[in-house]
Amino acid sequence: MFDLSELYHDIIFDHNRKPRNFRKIQGANRMAEGYNPLCGDQITIYLNLDGEVIRDISFQGLGCAISKASASMMTDSVKGKTMAEAKVLFDKVHKMLIGETGTRSDLNEIGELAALSGVCNFPNRVKCASLAWHTLRAALKGDETVVSTE
Amino acid sequence: MTTIGNAITSKTCQDSPTYLDVGKVRQDFPILKEKVRGKPLVYLDNAATSQKPQVVIDTITRYYLSENSNIHRGIHFLSELATHAYEDARLKVKGFLNASATQEVIFVRGTTEGINLVAQSYGRGFVKAGDEIIISAMEHHSNIVPWQMLCDQVGARLRVIPINDNGELLIGEYERLLNAKTRIVSVAHVSNALGTINPIRQIIEMAHRWNTPVLIDGAQAAPHLAVDVQDLDCDFYVFSGHKLFGPTGIGVLYGKADLLEKMPPYQGGGDMIRSVTFEKTLYNTLPYKFEAGTPHIAGVIGLGSAIDYLCRIGLEKIAAYERELLDYATDVLSTVTGVRIIGTAKEKAGILSFVIDGVHPHDIGTILDCDGIAIRAGHHCAMPVMQRFGVPATARASFAFYNTKEEVDALIRAIHKVIEVFG
Numbered sequence: 001m002f003d004l005s006e007l008y009h010d011i012i013f014d015h016n017r018k019p020r021n022f023r024k025i026q027g028a029n030r031m032a033e034g035y036n037p038l039c040g041d042q043i044t045i046y047l048n049l050d051g052e053v054i055r056d057i058s059f060q061g062l063g064c065a066i067s068k069a070s071a072s073m074m075t076d077s078v079k080g081k082t083m084a085e086a087k088v089l090f091d092k093v094h095k096m097l098i099g100e101t102g103t104r105s106d107l108n109e110i111g112e113l114a115a116l117s118g119v120c121n122f123p124n125r126v127k128c129a130s131l132a133w134h135t136l137r138a139a140l141k142g143d144e145t146v147v148s149t150e
Numbered sequence: 151m152t153t154i155g156n157a158i159t160s161k162t163c164q165d166s167p168t169y170l171d172v173g174k175v176r177q178d179f180p181i182l183k184e185k186v187r188g189k190p191l192v193y194l195d196n197a198a199t200s201q202k203p204q205v206v207i208d209t210i211t212r213y214y215l216s217e218n219s220n221i222h223r224g225i226h227f228l229s230e231l232a233t234h235a236y237e238d239a240r241l242k243v244k245g246f247l248n249a250s251a252t253q254e255v256i257f258v259r260g261t262t263e264g265i266n267l268v269a270q271s272y273g274r275g276f277v278k279a280g281d282e283i284i285i286s287a288m289e290h291h292s293n294i295v296p297w298q299m300l301c302d303q304v305g306a307r308l309r310v311i312p313i314n315d316n317g318e319l320l321i322g323e324y325e326r327l328l329n330a331k332t333r334i335v336s337v338a339h340v341s342n343a344l345g346t347i348n349p350i351r352q353i354i355e356m357a358h359r360w361n362t363p364v365l366i367d368g369a370q371a372a373p374h375l376a377v378d379v380q381d382l383d384c385d386f387y388v389f390s391g392h393k394l395f396g397p398t399g400i401g402v403l404y405g406k407a408d409l410l411e412k413m414p415p416y417q418g419g420g421d422m423i424r425s426v427t428f429e430k431t432l433y434n435t436l437p438y439k440f441e442a443g444t445p446h447i448a449g450v451i452g453l454g455s456a457i458d459y460l461c462r463i464g465l466e467k468i469a470a471y472e473r474e475l476l477d478y479a480t481d482v483l484s485t486v487t488g489v490r491i492i493g494t495a496k497e498k499a500g501i502l503s504f505v506i507d508g509v510h511p512h513d514i515g516t517i518l519d520c521d522g523i524a525i526r527a528g529h530h531c532a533m534p535v536m537q538r539f540g541v542p543a544t545a546r547a548s549f550a551f552y553n554t555k556e557e558v559d560a561l562i563r564a565i566h567k568v569i570e571v572f573g
Contacts, residue, residue: 004520008513008571016572039512039528040542062542064510065572125516 006118007125008065015069020076021058034061034135034147036127041067045135052082057136064128066119071132073113083140089113090133097126170471175463176552178203189522192557197342197370197501197548198526199392202456206396209455213448220444222421236447239454240437246457247387247404248378253436254410257450260401261369262292264388265336267403267440268365269296271413272334279305281333284357286311286319286348287538288341291531293367297336306333313538317344317493321352328360335364339371343532343544344493345476345501347375354384363409369393373550374472374499376465379404391449395550396456400449403440410436417442468551472500475549479558486562488569492544500549503530506565509572511545517571518545521564 028046035042043061047054057075061068074093078086092110095101099120107114119129127149135147176182179201184191193201213235219228221236243255258264277283283297287310301308309332311324319337328335335357340347354364363385368377372389379387386409391400405413415422415433419442424432433439460468479502483489488507506514515527526546529536536542547561 004517004571007516013572037529040536041512042542064512066513122516125512128512 007122009115009118011073011112011115012065012069015072016065019059019068019072021079022060022072023058024060025056025058028056028058030139030142032135032139032143032147034131034138034149036131036148036150038150039064039128041128041131043067043071043132043135045071045132045139047139049083052084054078054081054083054086059132063131064125066116066125066128067131070116070129073115074132074136077111077113078136086136086140090137093133094130096120097129170463170467170551172471172552172554176554178205178459179552180204180207182552186522186524187520192521192523192560194547194549194553194557194561195524195526196373196550196553197393197530197546199398200373200395200550201552202395202397203459205459206452206455210397210448210452213451217451218448221447222438232447235451235454236445239450239457242454242457243402243404246372246377246461247402248380249404250380251407254404254407256403256405256410256437256440257445258388258401258403258440259399259446260390260392261367261388262296262390262401264386264401264403265293265365265367266296267416268334268336268386268388268405268413269300271416271440272363272409273300273304273306275413277304277306277333280331281306282309282327282329282331283307284309284311284324284327284332284335284337286324286337287313288317288319288344288346288348288532288535289336289338290342290367290369291533292369293336293338294534310534311337313346316495317341317346317535318495319346319348319353321349321356324353325356328356328362330360332357332360332362335362336367337364338367338369339377340368340374340499340501341493341532341535342370342501343503343530343535343546344495345498345503345548346493346495347371347497347499349497350384351382354382358383363406370499370501373460374465375469385409391453391456394453394456395459396453397446397449400446400453402453407436410440415439415442419443421445463551469499471551472549475553475555475558476500476502478555479547479549479561482558482562483565486565486569489565492539492541501546502548503544503546505541505544506568506572509568511543513572514545514565514568517568518561518564521560521567523561523564525561 025046030047033044041063046058048056059071130149138147181201217231219232221233240252240255244252309327312320357364365386366384368389373394387404392398422442424434492503511527528543
């Protein structure tokens with residue numbers, strides 16, 4: 001049986017209604033775009049890198065609740081982190097989204113982002129949740145080709 | 151006189167020629183008994199593909215069990231049997247479209263291949279640099295991209311008939327687009343994203359004043375409306391088997407014989423030739439000239455069976471029933487606060503595209519899916535339509551004659567749930 005609340009956690013609704021860091025950073029030194037043409041989810045990520053540290057991060061775009069909440073939580077969680085720390089977090093979130101997270105303590109480590117743990121039971125929504133993260137990875141690499149997770 | 155409205159709920163009018171006994175037809179579709187996520191399946195994604203009646207499944211099974219053979223070549227019993235079944239299906243399609251001859255019925259993989267065939271074959275023969283091709287703003291990508299490809303190849307220009315806010319073609323604009331350089335007009339009979347039924351008779355008649363042939367994309371129309379290609383005087387008509395309660399991978403291109411005769415073959419290979427030497431190949435006659443290689447024999451025979459099934463029910467009856475169901479769904483959905491219906495043409499087939507304030511169509515799709523309700527969410531392979539209406543995507547419920555008023559009620563209940571959850 002599928003339980004909707006597994007996917008649509010209250011935290012997801014909150015971020016969908018009030019996305020954090022939903023703006024453009026003027027003078028951002030890194031930027032990347034993500035687009036899933038089949039569903040129309042579109043995201044632009046702006047970064048201000050200070051050496052290895054993500055001083056500021058924001059996003060803009062259109063998408064479903066899952067993609068918007070994922071992007072919003074992501075910006076909150078990587079702000080102030082180093083690029084290396086952000087990459088570690090990317091791997092953890094990626095594992096969670098494809099259902100490979102082992103223990104509860106793994107989930108505890110990623111805090112609020114654990115609200116996305118139900119996504120792995122909805123295979124056709126994994127691409128929604130992962131779009132922002134793959135776009136972030138492209139921005140960190142300085143890759144300017146448009147990212148897709150379809 | 152019995153109204154169709156009563157037909158949806160009443161059990162008292164079995165003898166009426168307009169009555170469609172939905173309870174009875176549902177028995178013909180085994181998949182409708184399935185449960186999805188523990189709930190009875192409510193299948194409202196018929197514009198994407200339709201379900202298959204038992205008789206079609208049985209026909210395909212029988213072919214593979216006891217008739218399987220290649221066609222048009224063997225001298226053995228099974229080959230004769232398979233060839234007969236294959237050509238018999240062509241005869242059924244001829245009757246279904248009221249084509250004047252079986253040679254005008256060409257089997258293709260689907261609507262997409264049918265349009266590509268005409269774009270490439272007619273295009274190679276008749277479209278030159280500076281010529282113009284007219285399509286409309288509500289076309290599926292499969293009736294846009296093949297023409298763009300042709301335009302790139304030969305240096306022709308694509309012109310687009312605009313639509314109004316209801317999703318209706320602006321016929322005055324179409325009139326202005328037609329000119330001596332127009333080589334072909336290609337428009338949908340029914341829009342897959344909006345449900346609009348286009349005035350194709352008028353569109354054809356206007357193009358013919360310029361001696362321009364017209365292709366009608368019938369993918370969304372043939373399963374739901376009676377089509378008479380001679381009466382419409384259309385030059386090409388294409389549709390897909392899988393949307394017509396038949397198998398996937400099979401479709402039909404109807405073309406007027408005199409046009410098809412003048413067109414070069416689309417693909418080369420076996421079956422489409424009369425004789426081959428390294429110096430010169432003579433092509434086969436119609437329709438085989440356009441059917442290179444071993445075709446989807448089981449698909450063709452299955453399609454023939456689906457056509458028989460549809461004709462037994464009657465397309466007039468189906469169209470009336472689906473119209474009643476659409477009107478009911480439209481009336482109820484229109485009263486739901488926060489819902490906007492995309493596609494409000496006066497003439498519509500059973501397609502209901504909508505958006506909900508503050509909720510992305512994918513979220514609508516997932517929540518409905520949890521209740522066993524299958525709809526489509528996305529751009530419906532009609533991105534220019536989405537741009538025209540300023541939405542990235544829509545949710546789309548699309549009906550078939552086996553859907554019921556109760557299923558529409560389930561849809562509406564689930565939509566209320568979406569609004570409540572996202573409220």
